[in-house]
Amino acid sequence: MKRGEKMVKMITTSKEFSKENPVEFNSVQLKSNEDPQISVISYVPEFIKPVTTEPEPVFQDHTSATEDKYPPNEVSTSKLCEIIVVEPLQNNLNCTRTPLISLSSNVKVPTPISNNSFLDLQIIPYLPNDQPGPSTNIMESADVSDSKSEESTNVLFSGQPKTSCNIIISESDISYEDDDDSSFNSIPDSQKDFSSDDVDNDPDFILRKDLAMSSTSSEDEIATVNENLENTVDDGNKKAKTGRKRKAVPEEWSKNKAKLLRNSGKAYTSTSKSQKQMQERQIKPTCTEKCKLKCYNKISEEKRKLIFMNYWKMGNLDKQRQFINKHVTAIKPKYRYIREGSTRKDYNHAFNFEVDREIIRVCKTFFKNTLGISDRPIRTVISMQNSTVGGFLNEDKRGKHRKHNKLDxxxxxxxxxxxxxxxxxxxxxxxxxxxxxxxxxxxxxxxxxxxxxxxxxxxxxxxxxxxxxxxxxxxxxxxxFWSPKKDQCEDCAAYNNAEDKEPLKIKYYSHLEEKDLVRKEKELDKENANEKCIIAVYDLQAVMPCPRGDVSNFYYISKLNVLNFTIYELGSKDVNCYVWHEGEGARGVNEIGSCVLSYLRNLQDKIKDDFDVIFYSDNCCGQQKNKYMIAMYIYAVTYLENLNSITHKFLIKGHSQNEGDSAHSVIERNISRSLKSSPIYVPEQYITLIRTAKKKGNPYKVHELNHESFFDIKKIADGVGSNFSSNEDREKLKMGDIKVVRVEKKFNDRFYYKCSYKEDSFKTVMVKTRATKKKTNLCSELQPLYSTKLDVSDTKKAGILTLIDKNIIPRFYKNFYQSL
Known part of the structure; x- marks a missing residue:
């Protein structure tokens, strides 16, 4: 529908349509010498004015609604109304909804428009399909296959294909002569499908025209009633699952389910102790012939069923009460005589239904039986009418006392x-x-x-x-209560959560490609591992607190952190564990570099021939991805005789899972089993558990470290050189962009790097420039990092000693904690 146009209901009764081919219109049907019985729906522009001329009929082939193929002297408008050929409405009872936007016109007829051409036409109201209600059939299905109608629609205009469609029109799309829609053109295109009140968006909205259109109601609306309750609950589950902690899902509560079923007229099981099975609401017979109002003749059975269905389709007690309140009015006589001592205080009441915009009074029996209710809801509404002002009923206050005790x-x-x-x-x-x-x-x-x-x-x-x-x-x-076992990739999460993925697509797929390439490269290196080429993965295990046990007092003190740095050889599957606690060292590049250097020295003593080493690790800049580790690698290849080269390949951020995690998992399981039998009081117990963690194959090799085991790795960088930020081509280098680093014994004044695993060749960085070659000198002696033990915080030390004084920790371990 074009901007500025309105959808109107229209039947043209003009006899001046054509002098040569007269066509007569009645209120529902279009007749001619050849055409069959058809229904007419017109799309009329808002600005069409009455036509004073009598144009000749022009029958053309199928054209688009936007094309104007008629001479200007025939019609005084720039756009024409459309006539859509449809099946007879009274026979199309089993209709299926067809969006209005998909309707196409097969016929173009220049029709004179007059202001008096708006007559009554039955239009199927658009009922929302998302409200629960009783599964009562509104009407019996009718046979829509009419051979005469099929034949007649093909001969209306020669050469035109038959168009059979069903039209469902919401009340918000129907405009009348006295509407003031001058602001319609200012509405954005995204909102043109809805009127200003957006009644189609309101799932509880019930059209008043439903009663008038019962003969064309769709059975699809009844078919979806039973699914609405499940859909409502499913939607609640999806929303409730968001968040870290489990949240309440009121839609899943049995009481709320039963309440929704009860308010919708469906069968349900009582939530009381009796667990009584309540039957589904059914429409009851009309009043008898003795009724003075003769209600059974006023409203047809089909319209009664539609009233019943719409009432229970609301599924809301407050709305149902408002409906009863609207259709129950008190009868206040001019004179009223009350007997002395009478307890009757209420007035008599009249009951009515609104059908075809006409108020029809009915008796109380007809009213109750049509809605399928008893006297109780009516008495409740009448009592609420007497206690309210302005005709508005108070909402249901059951369970809403709001007298909750406020916590101190x-x-x-x-x-x-x-x-x-x-x-x-x-x-x-x-x-x-x-x-x-x-x-x-x-x-x-x-x-x-x-x-x-x-x-x-x-x-x-x-x-x-x-x-x-x-x-x-x-x-x-x-x-x-549990630490995460692996990182979540920020790039993948950002891409998956982005609404507009196009700007992130290149970065995202490049990220995934790098992840696949490094994993393939690691598998290839793993296959080629031998005594002359050592492939290893290293990582720092999660902190192990000490002391540790099931006694609750352990959880209310700060504990000593025990650290375990593991190096996992992919070829031999040997694992070296370097263990220390925070009183002996921290967990920075000096400690990590000292452990790696100690491992390389052990390889030097173990392997007599020349060998190469390839390391894999994550991208922690504070521990291994920095210039100090590169300087330590240069130092190692310089002073370790059999070590030819060191290549360090960094796993992609967010996807750094590796074989070293399996060793950490084995250790943590062994610790958990041990805690079931006895607490862990001192770090030495962790060392024993690490040694005994692997039950098959070679046990883990544990190296106990103290403050004397660590060297000042940062001092090595001063002797290696000062240039770590630009390569030979004078290109700037960021440490965070490096994917591969390589150092060689032959050239200890430089290192090689790649910024992508897709690159075939290395780039070179000269660490020693001409200006620094004379000033820098790589010393073979390493300086100790610590001269004494590290201080442990007073709060942490005092908390542990308190447990010793309470005999929760045996006094045997008091000397160890006092020496911290």
Missing amino acids: AAIIDGIKEHINSIPRIESHYCRASTSREYIEGGLSIAQLHRDYITKCRLENVPHADYQIYYNIFTKEYNIS
């Missing part, structure tokens, strides 16, 4: 204080991209609540129940 602010503060007293650790894998904190696994919210109650009783203060504690813990804190 001191109790809420006590809960938050208890939760804040629990030490949390940051994520090892996702600490750069998430604010979620983690509590050591093994506890639950229920256990925390029990500890909270014990604490409140000792302090003689009131406490809250579990549900309040749970709500505060899950809704106001971003805390989890």
Whole structure:
């Protein structure tokens, strides 16, 4: 439908259509010497004015609605009305909805338009199919195959194909002569399908014209009634699944399901103890011949069924009460005589239905039986009418007393204080991209609540129940009991969540291609691994807290962090574990570089021939992807005689899962099994569990480190050179863009790199420039990183010693913690 046009119902009764081929129109049918019985729907522009001339009929081939092929002297408008040939409406009872936008006109006839051509035409109202209601058939199906009608539609105009379509028109699309739609042209195109009130968008909207159009109602609306309840629940589930914590889904509650079924007139099972099966609502017989109003003759059975269906289709008690309130009015006589002592205070009431925009009064029996209700809802509405002003009924207030006890602010503060007293650790894998904190696994919210109650009783203060504690813990804190096992790729998540994926497509597919290439390259290196080419993956395991046990007191103190750096050889599947705690060293590039250098020295002692090493790791810039590690690699190939080269290949961010994770998983399972029998008091117990974690094959090799085991790796970079930011071609280099780094013994003044696994050749960076060759000197002696042990925070140390004083930790371990 074009901008500025309106859809109108129109039957033309003009006899001046054509002098040579007269055609007569009645209120519903179009007749001529050749044409059959057809229905007429016209699309008329808003600006069409009455025609004063009598144009000759022009019968043309099928054309588009936008083409103007008629002479200007025949019609005084720039656009013509369309005549759409359809099947007879009274026979098309089993109709199927067809969007108006898909209708195409097969006939173009220049028809004079007059202002008096708007007559009554039955139009099928657009009923929403998303409301539940009883599965009552509105009417009996009719046979739509009429051989005469099929033949007649083919001879209306020669050479034109028959067009058979069904038209469903919403009330919002129907315009009348007195409408004021001068602002219609200013409405955006995206909103042209709806009127200003958007009644088609309201699932609870019921057209008043439903009663007048019962003869053309579609059975499809009844077929979808039973599916609406399931769809409503499904939609609720989809929405409720969003979020980190499980949320309430009221649509899934049995009481709400039963309530929706009850309000929709469907059969349901009572939620009381009786579990009584309630039957579906059925329309009841009309009143008898004794009725003074003769209601059974006023409204047909088909329209009664439509009233019944629309009433229960609302599925809302407040709307049903409003419907009854609208159609029940009090009869107030001029004079009223009340007997002395009579308890009757209410007036008599009249009942009516609105059919074809006509108010039809009916008796109470006819009213109740048509809606399939009893006296109770009517009495409820009448009592509400007496207590309201302006004719508006109050909403249903059952279960909405709103007299909830307000929780004391001191109790809420006590809960938050208890939760804040629990030490949390940051994520090892996702600490750069998430604010979620983690509590050591093994506890639950229920256990925390029990500890909270014990604490409140000792302090003689009131406490809250579990549900309040749970709500505060899950809704106001971003805390989890388990650390994530792998990173989530930011690039993949950004692409999947983006509405407009086109700008991100190139970056996204390049990202996936790099991921596949590095994995294929790792598999190829794994197959070629031998004694002269060592392929290894290294990574730092998640922090292991100490002490650790099932006693609740362990969870309310800050613990000592134990670190485990693993190097997994892909060829031999040997695993080297370097273990230390935070009192001996941190977890930066100096500690990681010292572990890698120690591993390379062990290879030097183990392998007598020349060999090469290829490392794989993640992209942690603070630990291994920086100039200090490159300097350490140059130092290693310079002073280790048999080491020819070191190549470091970085896995793609977000997809850095590797074989080293399997070793971490085996260790963590062994720790979990051990905790079931006894707590872990000191880091030495972790070392024993790591050694015994692998039950088959070679056990893990554990290297116990202390503060004397770490070297100042950053000092090596000063002796190697100063240029790590530009290559030989004077191109700028960012460490974050590097995918592969390689150093060789022959050229210890440079390193080679690739920024993509699709590149065939390396680029070169001269670490020692001409200006720095004389100033820098790579010393063979490494300087120790620490001269003494590292200080542990006083709060952490005091908390652990408190557990020792309470005999929760054996006093045997007191000397160890005092020496921290």
